[in-house]
Each structure stands twice: as structure tokens, then as C-alpha cells.
Amino acid sequence: MTDVKIKAKDVQVYYGDNHAIKDVSVEIENNTVTAFIGPSGCGKSTFLRCINRMNDTIDVCRVEGDILIDGEDIYDKRIDPVQLRAKVGMVFQKPNPFPKSIYDNVAYGPKIHGMSRNKAELDDIVERALRRGAIWDEVKDRLDAPGTGLSGGQQQRLCIARAIATEPEVLLMDEPCSALDPIATAQVEELIDELRQNYAVVIVTHSMQQAARVSQKTAFFHLGNLVEYGDTPKIFTNPEDSRTESYITGRIG
Amino acid sequence: MIFALFVFVPVAAIVAFYVSQQHANALSSATGQRLHSRPQHHGMHSMLWVMLAGWGVLLVLTVLGETLIHRTLIGRVSDALPDDGPLQWNLVLSDARSIAQGTVASSTDMLREQIASSFSWMNATRLWGTALATIGAVAAVAWWTYQQITIELRARIYAENMIRRGLAVMATVAVLTTIGIVLSLIFETVRFFDAIDWQLHKFLFGTTWSPLSGVFEGEMDADKVGIVPLFAGTLMITLIAMLVAVPIGLFAAIYLSDFANQRVRAVVKPVMELLAGIPTVVYGFFAVITVAPLLRDAGKAIGVPIASESALAAGMVMGIMIIPFISSLSDDVINSVPQSLRDGSLSLGATKAETIRQVVLPAALPGIVSAIVLGVSKAIGETMIVVMAAGQGPNLTGNPLEAMTTVTVQIVALITGDIEAKTAAGPAFTLGFTLFVMTLLMNMLAQRLVARFREAYD
């Protein structure tokens, strides 16, 4: 059964005069971890940021083509990016907890979206998110401590919990482990695998091992083009395109 | 003459440079040995010594000579005119100088002629003495360094050490300035407090400011040196200024950093810089010519009397002056809140406004508070706007529509007033000291806050 969550068609992205994404078409499935891999500067992060319109915050960035989530064009004029981003959560390369308490970090999203009617409900949401973020046990006794005081891996899981708290349907992760040590990376990878059960997860990674470990689908980007997209085992064992093969085997990158 | 000597020193130094360089060169080729330092380092070594000696002697002799002549002649004038004050003595002396230099003096008499002739020969002696000493010092030092030149002389190291020390001396000028400020302020402040028998509570909490009312009896009345009215005026005007500057400056900074596109920023930033570059005396003129009459007319229209020198007009214009200050400092800190925090908030579906209010501003708060504190410190120390647009009379009132005076206005009024400098200096320098301490504390607070902000995000 294929359940397409995100469908991109002929997407072009320009940074000023620079054509950063060329003709990318891809279908991303629900309850799947999809990995975007490719050499740095290939456009994988740029494309990821298109999916929740984070590129809107950059003045010179222009997006063409269609990106549909559940059949709705997210670049339609009637779509409010604010609402879109509540549905499509994002986790960044560097953990970026707000300079607030752990509790407030997680409660921030639900609060602005008005997801709770009272403190008890909010407490509930926060606890659930922290549990799903697999960090509850570590922080349950110090929810009032500042989020910036946690270790790198904990911070990143806090950021994941923060993203989950708004109950998104898609979770975008932009190299979520690149700033973490191997142990924290393992914890986060484990978490990603669990998250797959509830979300469509898209992860950008520069590590092919990571892509192989956590993803079911893999897309290989090169110089702004989507070179190859398919089941992860196939991409890594039997790529169709020679460029993919060169990258996998370490000849470009 | 002094100027000629001043120019002579570097010329002599350049000559010394070439002579020493040549000498070192010749020495090297004559002995066939390699010099420890390059010939130009030998030249540099001589040059630096010559400049140091020449300018040093010149400076010391000029200052000493002037002071000595001044003291001696003033002493003679004061002996001749024991009944007059220093103001009169100085006048006589400046007349005598004019006579000696052949320009027009305000009046001439026997005494002035005598002093003039003394001044003539003293001044001539001083000038010739200075010239001889300077030239002598230059020649001696040049000869000494020339003698020193050998193959082994570590001229480069010596010269570079001199340069380093010279640089270090330059770096301490700022410290010397601070010391000068503190010493000169404290000296007069202590004298002033002596005059009121150290009744500090009367100074700090007294409500009447009229320090010169008893000067003709030669007494400083401790009951009339209360700075409360001045503080009330200063704080009222500062408050009004901040009420104008903080919201406008802050909102402008928020808009510029998070909403405006490149084009708007390219236009607005220079406008703000222009506002910041306008001299305060121009703001004062603006307050007097435009804002005060406007307020008065507006007041008349709604039946509220507004004084033509109201705290409101001065405060509003001062606020306009401080807008760019607040906005550029806040803009800096808001911009240095990392983009990743904004991204984190936006990616959760927060609007820009929510991101700014709940993430960016709390993060930037120490920096913004520090900008406000610096703004307050600037408002308290601002002089020209209040001198021109606020009142002179120490009026203790809570009504911003009336004229109020400030600490800075009183300093200017005391020093530029008709009262003899020695008497007015006490209260004026004491006010200056108060002002200095207040702004210093605020600045230190602001720096601490900024440091905290920078630690978190840099």
C-alpha cells in the first residue's frame, strides 16, 4: 500500500540568479522515513525547507512548481504558511532550544496554536511530547530548568519533542545528528525510527550510513537535480544512475 | 618660534635617519661584515631618539616657561592691585601681553607698561632658552646615537622596543584623561563640600537650589544647595525623552530587523544615521523655533497653558535625538539573536510577531535594556537641547508643561554666568561630578548587560 503524503512536481528554486533546485518531482509516503542524500550544496536542504515554506523567510528565494500535501498546493495564495508549518514540523541541524525552560520550550507551539484549554491539558501535551521525544525520563524532574542547559543530544531530542508537540503530520529533519556525538546520534536515530509510526519523516543527511540505517526511501540530489529516488536498499546496493553509484562509493562528494 | 622648533625636530630626525643609515652602510662595507640590524634600523633608532628628545624638551620647556611667566607676572600684578580679584589681574596681564606684542590693548597705564616690558624680556628669554635647549638636546642625542652604531648594535630591537613603549604610552592617554577628569572634579567637589561643612544630606535631599545667593557674603548656604529640583527636572525631561525614544526606536528596530526588506533598510538606515549625526545645538534650535511654539499653540487651543520653555518640548526633542541611538543599538542585538531560534519558532507555525515577542525579544532583552540604559545616560548628560529649550529656574514641580531646569543647564549657567569663576566652580564641578558618577554607573550596568547577552549568543 502506498500512501502518498507529499507530492512535488517540477519544483524550481532560485536564490536570486542562482538556480538552486531544478525540476524536482518526488512523492513522499506516509509512515515512512525518506532520506535526502547528496554532496553538500546539492540542494537537499533547500528542497526540504520548501516543504514547510521556511524559504519564505529569505528575501531573494523564489519557488516555482507545485508541492502538494494531501492534495493541497502549499504554495497556493490561500494557504497560510503559519498553518502549514503547524502541520509540517521541522528539526534543524544545530539544536536550537529557546532560552526558556524545558517546559516552555515544548509548550510554546501548543500555546500559540491554542491547542489546550487549561494548564492540565497543556501539562498533558507537554508530557506526551517529551515521552514521544524519548527524553521524558531525563528531564521530568527539572522541567523548569533552561532548555539551553541540556547536553547536545538531549537538546536535539527536546527540539524533536517541541516539534511533535504541535501534532504535525510531517516531520522534516535537516541533518539532525550532524552536531551530535555517536551515542546521542544513536539515540536520535532510534527515536526517528519510532516516529515513523505516526509521521511521514523526511531527513536530510550527509551520512550514507545513517540514511541506510533509518530510511526506507532514499532520494539522491546532485547539483540541484533529483538524480535517483527509490527504496533505500536498492539505492545503496543497485543504483541505476552512475552519479549515484559514484557518490555511494565515495568518488564524488 | 615654538612652531618653527616644533617642525625643526622631525626635520632633524629625518636628517639623523639618513646620516645614521649611511654610517651603518659604510661601516658594513668597510669591515665587510654583516650588520646585526639593517642600516635603516640604525637610521630609525637615531630618528626616534632625536624626536623623543627634541619634542620632549620642547614640550616641557614650553609648558613650564609659560606657567612660570604667568605665575610670576600675576604675582606682581596682584601685589600692585591687592584690592582687585583674579579676573582683574588676568585682564591686566592680557593687556600687558597685548602691549608687549604691539596689538591693541583695552587700556594702558604705568602698571601695564611695566608688566609689558617684563613680559617682553621674560618671553624672549624663554623663547631663546627653549630654542637653544631643544637644538642642543637634538644635537646631543643625534651624536650619541651616531656614536653607538657598531656592527653588533641591536638597533632594530632597540627601535622596536621604543615603538612599543611609545604605543603603550598612547594607549594610556585615555586613562590619563579619566584620571584628569576624576581629579579635577573631585578637587572642586571636596572644596564645595567643605564650604557646606559636609552636610551631604542637604546637598542630596535639599529642595532649594540657589548656590550663589550668598556669594557676596562669601558664604555658601547649605540650605540652598539642594539638588532635588535639578534632579526632578533632569528626570522629568529624561522620562519624556525615553517615552518618545524607546517605543519609536524599538519598534523601528523590530521592523527593520525582522520585517523590512533590503530596499527599505537601505533607505531607512541612512535616515536614522542622519538623525544621529545632527548636532544637538540644531535640535535645540528646532525645539525653540518649532516644537515649543507648536506645543504652546496646541495647549492654547485646548485651554492648557504650556510654558514656552517647557520640560515637554525639551524632552520630546531630546527623545527624537535619542531615537536613532536606541534603534541602532536594539537593531544590533535583535540581529544578533541567532536565526536558528527564529527558524525554530517559525517552523512550529508561529507568526513573525509571535516569534519576535516570545522568542527574539526575551532573548535580546539584556541588550535592549542596556540600550535603554545608555539612552537614559545620554539624556541625562545632554546639554544643548536643555540649555536652549528648558528653563533656567530650579522649579520643583511634577508638571511637564512648566519650565524645569537640569543638572547640565545649571553647570553651564554657573560657569558661563557673571559670577566669579572661583565661586561658581564649586557647585558647578560638584554637579559635574554627580553627573559623571551617574553616567559612569549606568554605562557599567549597560556593559555588564551587553556582556551577558554576548556570552549567550556569540
Next chain:
Amino acid sequence: MADLASNIPDAAPRRSSLAGGSARLRKRRRAELRLKIYGISAIGIAAAALITLLSTVVFQAGGALFSTYLDKEIQLDTEFLGVTASSDPKVIRRADFDGLIERGLEERFPLATGRQERRELHDLVSGGANFELADHVAANPDLLGQSINFPLIGSDTLDLYKQGAYGQLDRQPVNGLLSVSELEDGSLAISTSANDFSDALRQVKSQLYVDADRLRRQASRQENAIRVYGERAEAAETEEERSEQLAAQDLARERRDALIAQAEALEARADGAGGAEEVDDENVSLFIKAGGGWIRLTEVNRAEASGELLTRVTLPIEDSEAWSFRIMELPESNRPFSDHQIAWAETLNEAGLIERVFNTRFFTAADSRAPELAGIWGAVVGSFWTMLVTFSLTFPVGVLGAIYLQEFAPRNRFTDFIEVNINNLAAVPSIVFGLLGLAVFLSFFGMPRSAPLVGGIVLALMTLPTIIIASRAALRAVPPSIREAALGVGASKVQAVFHHVLPLAMPGILTGTIIGMAAALGETAPLLLIGMVAFIVEVPTGIMDNATVLPVQVFRWSDFPERAFEAKTAAAICVLLTFLVVMNLVAIILRRKFERRW
């Protein structure tokens, strides 16, 4: 994959629609819009303030662009002056040219005989005109005995009148024929054949309402007094006191009634269409020009009036068509330019003897108490000398100090202290530097007051932190690789810094220096304290001369009571701002041109 998902109860694919915002979202969007509007209005207010400020200054400065000259023929009467062409130029210069000019004016307007009128007549010409004439004649003694055309600079009030600063002399339409005859007491009986004066009469009468209003306000104060006396009478404890209060109340009542009656009488007079009204100096001024001269009305009715001569008029006039009637709205008592002066000025103007020319004097002269003679050049030169001193002290000291702190200083307590010190010094109010200058350079070292030397030193100390901070930033921006490269080829540290780092940092240092110098150029407060407010009429020739600077000049002029100084102040500000804008432009260009991204 599908069966994995089915194990988890809440794993059913969720699909929420994005279309159609909720009420909550709309509210959040509105909050965002509000913040945006606040931001735009804040910027708008700041920009509006700047525009108002600049336009006020430029608009006001317009008045200083031109000056008014009286181009009257002057007979250089050797007998009157008591000098001849062979006299010593110094003697010529001291001759009574003032008297000569005044005599010329009095000959032109022989009716001006009283002391007051003669003074007003003399006041048409600036007090500085005679010196210029004297200088001119002293330089060309051959002119003595001849009749020459020499433009005499007009006074500030004449200039303001010509600018229309007191309002216009409005010409009224007239239909009737004018007759004027002189009565025995010297006053004039005037009449027209139509009701040509009725508009003017109405204007004159409007003053009556103002007077009546004033009386009514006084009456209401009496009303208040009546109430107070009544209350006091009630509260009185003794009968004696009570009657005293009642008596006072009655008195107040009487006063009130009298005032109201007067006010009513005035209003009745004002309401009436006719009735002769006196025209005093607190009312509008009415002029008739006829018979080759000017008449002022002292009493006016619709068709008749009384008047007096301002200049010579051929009398009597009978049923003449050739006349005009003019109104000056600003009352004579509210302007420093009297009705007589208006008549004289208009007469001279019609004779083509008054001209307005570009005010070059403003850019070449030094200060003066007389606005029409005052110029900015003295202050510009004073500023130049002061800035020269400031620059030659603060630039080397600041840059070299910055080099030490940035490149050589060891990290220890003392250098930390210097750093903190510099940062704090940058925030010390400028007026404190004035006190420093006063105490150290004037009192202790006995340097001359009002001299650019002291002003320059004080400003140099004030600018020093700015330059050090800017220079350090510029040095810091030079990447360490440059230093390492130089050290790597065997340069000493001093050589690396002076040969490689400093030249690369120079544009940044210069930019910071220019901005610091611009701030110093606009600084006023500390200079007030070291005596640079003195009134200086000579252009300074060196750093030891008495001098003033541009911003202080602005401050002084803004403090003068003469209205003509307003325009001069604004013009001085324009000059100051021009210098500042040029300096800032240079800084911006430097920054743009040498901006380097490493």
C-alpha cells in the same frame, strides 16, 4: 510497512486540511499586522521628525540668503567731513560718515524732525554702513568732494520688512475720488466720494470686540470675587467683619456692572455700520498714498477720515482719482518697523533705490551684534583651527593607542583596565570634558581662554575613545593570516603591523576618524565652558587667537533677541550641516570603496 503501522492504534493517517483559516488564526494574523504597523509608524515618525527639522531649518535660512541695500546717491561733502583727498587715510576713516549718511536721509525726508522720527529714519540704514563707506572712501580718497553711488546696507528691520516678515501692505480697492485738506491744527481732513473706508472700518472695529472680551473677562473675575466675599460674609464671626465683607462685595458688584456696561457699549459700537473710530498703534495701520506722498489715518469712518502726513504730500487734494489705500494688518506696536519707516521704505522703493542682493557678506564676515552685518566666516575658520588641533592630536594618539591595545598589549589586569576605561570614557557626557578643560588647561596650565588650542584639545580627548574603538575594530577585521604570512617571511611583529596590518585597516580607521571628527565638529557644550562663547568679530588667524566655532555660533545667534538672527541661525545650521553631510559622505564612500570581505 503497512502492517507495522496497523499495530499502533493512533497511527492511522491523519489528514487535516490547510485551506480556510480559523478565527484564531485570523486573530494571530491581525496581531502581526499591528506589530508591523507600529514599526512602520515608528519609522514614519522618525522620518517625519527629520523632515520637519530639516525643512524648518532650510525654510528659515531662506531669510538670510539676501540682504537689502539702499542705493542712494551720496554727496561726499569735504566741508561736512572735514577731510580732503590729501588727508591721511586713517583720518579719513575716522571722519563723520555716519552723520553724512543721516544728513542725506534727512534731506530726502525733511518731515522727520522729532528725535524719535529721526532715529527711526536713521535706523533704515545699518549701523555698519558708515564704516563700509569710510573704508571705501579711505581707499579711494579721490572720491572726496564728488557725488557717488554707494550701496548702504539696510538695517535688519528694513530687510525683514522687505522679506514680508511683518506681513504685506495690502492694497484695497477704491472707487471714489479723494479729497484731502489740512486743518489748522496740522491734521488732515480726508474724504472720498464713495464708502471706500468701510472695509477698513470693519477691521478697525474688530479690535473693539477684542477689547470687549477683555472687559468681560475682567467682569467674570469680579463675579468670582462677589461669590467669595459672599461666602466669607456668611462665615464671618463678628457683625463688623460681616459688613466689611458685604461692603467689599458691593464694590465688586459695582465694578462688574461698570465693566459689563463698557463691554456692551464697545460691542454696540462695533456692531454699528458707521461711526468714526480712532486708529491707534494697537490696531491695524491704514495708509493713503496720494499727492506724491504717504498719509496715515488716525481716525476713520466709512467715507471720511482724519490723518497725518508721513512724507511730504502736495496739498490740498481735491477729487483726485490718483490715490491708493493700503492696510498693514500687524499693529505698529507689535512690529519694530514703524508706519513712518514703512512710508519711507515704500517711497525709496518706488524711486528704485532699494535693492535686494545675494548676501555674500554672510559667507565672508565674522560675527556682529547687528544681524545684517553678521557672517559665518569667522566661525568657519575657528572651526577649522579647532578641528586641526583635534585631528592632529586625536588621530595619531588614537590610532597608535589602538594598535598597541589590539596588536601588542599583553592580556593582563592593566590592559583590561584600559579597555574598560575607554568604553566608559566614550559614554562620559561631553559637558564633563568641558569641566576638564576648564580645570586642567585653563586654570592649571593657564592656557588662553576662547582659543582653538584648548577647544581642540578638549574635543580631541572627547573623540579619542571613538577613534580607538573604531581603529581597534578595523584592526581586528584584518585576518590573522596576514600577520602570520608577514611573520612567516621573517618580519618582526612591529614590521608586520606597520607594513601589512595597518595599511589594510586604514580605510576602516579613516572612516571611524571622520565620523568622530564630525561629532566633534558639531559639539557645543564643552566649548561653552572653556570660553568659546565669547563675542569675536575678527576672523581668527591661528590656534592661539580668540575664536568661536560653528555650533557655538549657532547657539549664540539663537539666543539673540533680534528676529533677523533667526534666519542667520538657520543659515549657520545649514552651513554646519553641509560640512557634516560632506564628511559623512566621504566616510560612506570610503567604506563602500574599501569594504573588504575576507
